Amino acid sequence: MHEYPVGWGAALAVAWCTLICVSRIYLGMHSVLDIFAGLLMASGLLVLLVPLVDQLDAWLVTHALSPAVVLAVSVLVIVYHPNADKGDTTMIVSVCAGILTGSWTNYQLGHMTAAPLPPPYEIIWPSIEMLGLTILRTILGFCGVIATRAIGKSVSYAFVCALLGKDKNELRNSEDSLDNKNKIIVELCYKYFTCGMIGFNTTYVFPTVFDLLKINRPTYYTEI
Known part of the structure; x- marks a missing residue:
């Protein structure tokens, strides 16, 4: 929890929510x-989930069974x-599973520790040096x-094709249809593995x- 002007926070939240909603309508993905x-539905879920967020986050990061549960649920x-x-759906869910597993790994290896002081925390506004490092991390991360x-994609696609006994090139060039079960399985598996690794x-x-x-970033490993 960080200290920030409530008015600015509410304005940014409303603006971002409006932008997402309008873009979905504009692109024809959803109706009004x-x-x-x-x-x-989201408002109702917030009422139920917000009180549980801290406990759920702590369990996902610290419990030994967290990766197995995340994998099974995803x-x-x-x-x-x-x-x-x-x-x-596969790409979104697998990225979330990868992020949760990565956070769990940070904690288990002792990289992630709680901040020494209780919240709320003051926002650290970036200096010129910090901004330069942010750009450098962004470039390196994008390349990664x-x-x-x-x-x-290459490794997982070939591996799943081998498990199914299918030629990867033949399967990749085959018809995209719901009846082509092998291609659907291979594509879902490679997307899950690749996006999870990302x-x-x-x-x-x-x-x-x-x-x-x-x-x-100096405070990266204190964000439990």
């Missing part, structure tokens, strides 16, 4: 009714998602994400490298 229903969400096209995606690397691997290079 979909947006209103989503806002009502796979079940994908399998039982009602939409036939599960590609986007591209490399992770290229390697992860989330994990972004949370654990890249910050560890930045720490070795002495360019990491």
